[in-house]
Amino acid sequence: MVEIRFHGRGGQGAVVASNILAAACFLEGRYVQAFPAFGVERRGAPVEAYIRIDHQKIHLRTNVYTPDHVVVLDPTLIEVVDVTRGLKPGATLLLNTDKSPDAFPRFASFRVATVDASRIALRHRLGSRTHPIVNTAILGAFARATGLVSVDAVCEAIREEVPSHHEANIAAAREAYDSVVLPEAPAEAAP
Numbered sequence: 001m002v003e004i005r006f007h008g009r010g011g012q013g014a015v016v017a018s019n020i021l022a023a024a025c026f027l028e029g030r031y032v033q034a035f036p037a038f039g040v041e042r043r044g045a046p047v048e049a050y051i052r053i054d055h056q057k058i059h060l061r062t063n064v065y066t067p068d069h070v071v072v073l074d075p076t077l078i079e080v081v082d083v084t085r086g087l088k089p090g091a092t093l094l095l096n097t098d099k100s101p102d103a104f105p106r107f108a109s110f111r112v113a114t115v116d117a118s119r120i121a122l123r124h125r126l127g128s129r130t131h132p133i134v135n136t137a138i139l140g141a142f143a144r145a146t147g148l149v150s151v152d153a154v155c156e157a158i159r160e161e162v163p164s165h166h167e168a169n170i171a172a173a174r175e176a177y178d179s180v181v182l183p184e185a186p187a188e189a190a191p
Contacts, residue, residue, distance in 0.1 A: 001054040002148060003064040007083050008073035010045045013135030016161070017073070018049035020139055023157035024149045025053045033058045046081055053148070069146055072096060073117070073134050084110065094145050094180075096134055101183045115141035115180040123175075124168040136162065140173030141180035151177045 004021070008014030015036040022034035033052040050064040066086045075097040077083060084093065084107065093110040097103075098119065101112040117137035127133035136158055143151040155170045162169050 001052055001058065001060075002069070003067045004051045004053075004069045004071065005064050005067040005087075006049040006051075006071045006073065007077050007081060008047050008049070008135075009077070010047050011131060012047075012073045013133050014047050014073050015049045017071070017135035017139055018051045020136070020154065020157045020161045021142070021149065022051050022053075023161050024139075024143075024153040025051075027153045027156055028149060030055055031058050033060075037063060046077060067091065069094070069142070069148070071138055071142055073138055078104075092146050094138065094142055096138055100181050111183055113141065113145035113180055113182050115176050117141065117172075117176055120172050120175050120179065124172040126165065126168055126172055136169040137172040137176040140176035143173075144177045144180045145182060 006014040006018050018034040022032040025032050031054050035050055037048040052058050066088055068088060069092045070083055070087050071094045072083050073096050075095060087110060089109050091110055092113060093107055094113045096117040097114050098116040099114060101114050104112050117134035118132045120137040121127055121132035121134045139154050140151055143149050143154050154173050158169045158173060159166050
């Protein structure tokens with residue numbers, strides 16, 4: 001079973017992102033479970049959403065405590081929330097930021113990938129200039145960073161799950177897929 005935790009702020013689409021990712025994995029023949037966890041339910045408040053993916057039925061009904069992947073939709077959250085809480089060493093940490101993965105040395109025990117999902121969302125007119133909706137862009141980056149789901153399945157799920165602006169959301173996902181900055185593979189030792 002693969003477990004994923006999304007961190008965002010109310011109104012950014014973290015819950016919708018988890019639902020889209022669940023739909024994409026379901027389209028590829030897997031069992032899924034997606035659910036949110038809210039604190040103060042207001043725009044801008046920290047929000048977590050969870051997803052489980054497996055090749056067999058999922059009977060577990062708890063929060064995700066030791067995720068295999070963490071996705072952070074709002075880079076300011078890394079200063080106020082422990083986004084790596086329970087994250088397995090070597091796991092993927094995908095950050096929405098204009099910085100490169102090496103700008104985050106404190107996350108050195110994780111596989112950090114970055115994408116400027118905010119810029120991509122703005123380019124595709126998703127949300128407003130002050131509140132870009134980054135969820136579909138971050139999912140395109142997630143598909144590339146983890147290889148867990150195809151970008152085509154993500155795009156098909158966007159078409160099914162997102163109520164409007166399908167083409168802009170799909171274009172954002174594909175651009176983020178192509179734009180995500182992945183950590184460099186470790187150099188192989190010389191013989």
